[in-house]
Amino acid sequence: MAGAAAQPGPELLDFAAFRDSSTQPVVYGYGQRSLRELRAREFRRLEGTVYLDHAGATLFPQSQLTSFTHDLMENVYGNPHSQNISSKLTHDTVEQVRYRVLAHFHTCPEDYSVVFTAGSTAALKLVAEAFPWVCPSQESSGSRFCYLTDSHTSVVGMRTIATAMNVTSVPVRPEEMESAEKRGAATGDPDCQLPHLFCYPAQSNFSGTRYPLTWIGDVKSGRMCPVSVPGKWFVVLDAASYVSTSPLDLSVHQADFVPLSFYKIFGFPTGLGALLVHNRIAPLLRKTYFGGGTAAAYLAGEDFYIPRQSVVERFEDGTISFLDVIALKHGFDALERLTGGMENIKQHTFTLARYTYTALSSLRYPNGACVVRIYSDSEFSSPEVQGPVINFNVLDESGNIIGYSQVDKMASLYNIQVRTGCFCNTGACQRHLGISDKMVKKHLQAGHVCGDDVDLIDGQPTGSVRISFGYMSTLEDAQAFLRFIIATRLCPSGGQPIPQATPGAPPAESEAQNTMTATMDGCSSSPEEDTDPDPKVWNDLSTAVDAVSLNPPVLEATRTQHTPSEIAAGVLDGGLGPHVVTNLYLYPIKSCAAFEVTRWPLGKQGLLYDRSWMVVNHNGICLSQKQEPRLCLIQPFIDLQQRIMVIKAKGMKPIEVPLEQNGEQAQICQSKVCADRVNTSDCGEKISSWLSEFLGRPCHLIKQSSNFQRNAKKHGKGQSAGTTATLSLVNKAQYLLINRSSVLELQQQLNASDENGKEKLFPMKDLISRFRANIITNGTSAFEEEKWDEISIGPLHFQVLGPCHRCQMICIDQKTGQRNQNVFQKLSESRERKVNFGVYLMHTSLDLSSHFLSVGSQVLPVLKA
Known part of the structure; x- marks a missing residue:
């Protein structure tokens, strides 16, 4: 990798200095045509977003679409x-x-x-x-x-x-x-x-x-x-x-x-x-x-x-x-009209690319190691030999490549859109990354295919990161990207809160809302042993199901060394006695707030009603907190006795949705979850209007059809495809478990990086809520759960299907909907560049007619052989 000399260290390369030191013409903008005005007038939708994938698809100006529409209308x-x-x-x-x-x-x-x-x-x-x-x-x-x-x-x-x-x-x-x-x-x-x-x-x-x-x-x-x-x-x-x-x-x-x-x-x-x-x-x-x-x-x-x-x-x-x-x-x-022609675009985009290349190639860690490895056949000397494309991988201080998937996720937190992978160009990818034909076949056998996020295999990269500029790209875009690299690699402890990714959306609630400890009217509690109830209770949901609220059950003394109130309050730290379940959460509406319980029945797809509903936009596309962080402020509560779900949000009147819809009245539609097509039914205009008002965009609430079966892609040990588990609207598996000891270690790392005391501390419960797990256990050591092969929780047996690969959703504060990149970045640093946290579980029994999960139940893990 070669590049023009620039100031070492994390300082941003000054554009004026770059221009003055350049031996080549530096052309930025389009003469008398103001680039700032062009962006403000033609590309208002880019406000708050840094779009750097013009080689994938550039963006149309507003006036082009307006002129074309007028043409069609006339x-x-x-x-x-x-x-x-x-x-x-x-x-x-x-x-x-x-x-x-x-x-x-x-x-x-x-x-x-x-x-x-x-x-x-x-x-x-x-x-x-x-x-x-x-x-x-x-x-x-x-x-x-x-x-x-x-x-x-x-x-x-x-x-x-x-x-x-x-x-x-x-x-x-x-x-x-x-x-x-x-x-x-x-x-x-x-x-x-x-x-x-x-x-x-x-x-x-x-x-x-x-x-x-x-x-x-x-x-x-x-x-x-x-x-x-x-x-x-x-x-x-x-x-x-x-x-x-x-x-x-x-x-x-x-x-x-x-x-x-x-x-x-x-x-x-x-x-x-x-x-x-x-x-x-x-x-x-x-x-x-x-x-x-x-x-x-x-x-x-x-x-x-x-x-x-x-x-x-x-x-x-x-x-x-x-x-x-x-x-x-x-x-x-x-x-x-906007640029004066392609020659002007050629010079403008190349200037941005050469400036970014020069700044990027000069970045060094304190030990002198390069921050990035750029894959190029030129030194960006001329637009005749180099287009406005920069392909690279990010390195750590030891020179090891950080997987492109992790870079992509971090960039998303900064509202920077890049392209990753091999870019439909396996030949160039092999040549620049040193991937042999044998390695390509080995990667395929390991499960990697073009376009996925398997970025490292045996420590070797399967692809890279690409940024590219278009005619409406600005110096601010280039510098925002460079600041992102500097902030995440050279100043990792100084990251600032990320602005909302949806400019123009209603502001997030200023007052914290505790989505994890709210109580629910109509949910009663009574002392219960961890035994199977009469199957009739399960078969008739109109019969009250006891002990499903947040009030803790009475536990046998032999279960745990801690009182029920300590367990239910979530104060246990790792290393305190045997493994027990400390918290149970279900998420009735996908990407909305959690509903915490102390005892809950199991269904064929996981916890009963977990991710049975989801919010979709006007095109029927599932909304998640990645696009709509305010979803976490919507609080669903299940009342099994009255067979309703009550939905609350600040500033809105509570609204009720029946747990089961009238089949004759339900409007059947199809949606997709993780590329799987699922049959769903619309929950009606009343809840649609409620959600649309709160989120500030047209949307609907839909529920997975009760007679639709979606099979899990992950299979348990010794399980054939014919007996595979079925899923609700979850992404990967029926259950997700996290270990308090793992959360505690992350909390300590986050607080330790707060050298000046400027960053807010991360309370344990707030951290737990970010990972949106169903089952929380205490443990003896951090990340020991990744070594488990299977577990028993009371009389129930589960297989561990593997770790959960985390995305940028863990950066969303579930109480406010605000983003902060620290959690994802710290995990990326501490977990050897793979952001894994928690493990997926699958229930191994086909007979779920009378089973419950309860807080306080003992967890018995079996280690991998």
Whole structure:
């Protein structure tokens, strides 16, 4: 890793000093166009958010959407395949957009045709299917498909089509292309016209490396060859990443095929791309399928088909997404009006990237070790060789990599949005991270797949972190990111409370609300032994179930050395006698406040009614505290005697919801939880209005259907898939257990880091509430629960399914809804970069007709063999 020298230590690199010391032009902003005003006027929705994933998708300006909406409201656009007036308007407008696309890339209809596709992936697939491959024979070795290993998945996927046609695919490493430049033309028959195809990215979507556009002319002319075979080479320039922030002049660099996606440039519309086809290759392309609008004539009862003449009419199967095409016109208008053109965007975004790279690469720990490892083929010397992308991994003081998942979670706490993983570019990921083919297969066997959060295996990274800038990115965005790295790596004890992630939302309650100790009218208590009740009590919920309130039960003296009041009050510390259950919580509404009990019946999916309901937005998407922290201020109470759930929140009148809905009146709908589709029923407009008023957004309360079964993905030891446990609306498992000794150790670490006494202390009960567990036990040592294989709680047996991998929700104070990153950061530091806390449990018995969990029950763990 190389970078320009900068001030050592945690100080933020001064931009003026960076500009004055730069040997390259430093262009920030768009001249007379105020970048600050642009952000305030066009991107108000970004207030409070630092968006650094423009290589994934850039953002559209408000005026683009407004202009497009007005266009649709003022004009009638019909199907362009018809002949009426509105269809003629659509056809002419679409053709005008084609000209606009070509002009944007400095070419014309005489040289290129614009074939609209569903995106760059569809464009690449079209090339692979239509290219005039020649299969090998006795006289010829056949065509070759060569691709740079630093290519997007969609490029590498073209080889499956080539293989199906018996065409040889050859991966080419970047260093091999550099050697080919020096080696020059291949030897062989100069008159051989055997067609070969070479595909490479103008800009790596992994590292931002910009590969020479001169390769196009060199490969096509034969001055350099990816592989030494006689024939004629054609070039696919994957421009999707490059053209998002840089101009492309096709009058100079005339690739045969140029796939692109427009959302990379404009942010809107999505799902629309294009394949720019050079007209000299167009007559050679083969068509294996014909759809609506592509046929000049055909017969339904005979194999007779005559395609239309132009390449556009031949390859745009069916009706194109014509309204989205029309939206492009407004995208071009907005981009030109706001920035002055792609050259300005290129200079502005590169300046931000080079400044961030310079500052980031200079950061050092007190021992001199680098804070980050940057994966780059350049030193960010010029926008000709480097795009506005920085790919890196964060290191600890010993040089060990901190998993990208942990970095992503911490960034989210600072309202910074980044991209992590391998970015659909396994080849570049392997090259930069030193991951061998054997290791990739080993990672797969270990359960890691593309796009998951398994960031470290045997201490080695499976991916990295990427930040990228767009035309509306600002210096403040770059500096906010740098401050985040400095605060979390170089000043970890000085972190400040995180502002709310939802600007404009109603402020959180100023007064603390104790969500864990509220009492419930109608819940009675009476002394009970920890024995199984009459099954009739369970079968008829209209019969009172005793001892379900917060009042402690009377316990046998042999159970514990502590009084019931001590247990129920939650004052036990680790190391005091045998393991016992000290607290029980259920969370009737997913992500809402806990309901604490001393004794509670078990259902087939865990504690009865635990996560049976959830709040969804107007689109039916489940809301969690990540998006809506104020959910923790909503307090549900279950009254089994009256068969109702009472919901309370400060400033709102309590509202009742029946535990069971009338099947005839329930509105059935489908929702998703952790990628699982679940059948649910809507709980009605009354509670919907109540929640919408409190949260300040339209939402509904839905309940999992009683006859729907959702199987757990985690299986117990020796358990077959056919007997797997069933889940409510929980994420992973039926139960979650945490150990007070583990909480105590975390509390001590948090308080010890408060050197100046400025940070608020974290009371034990407040810390416990952040982890949202069902079962709290006292223990003899911290994190001993992770060594358990199974446990017994009274007469009940559970298997331990593994640790709970924590997300940023543990940073939300469950009394106020306010965020503070300290808890997550301290766990990340102390737990070897894996934020595990608590363990998942599964009940091993299939007969749950008469079982209860009770505070004070003895816990007997069995260690792993």
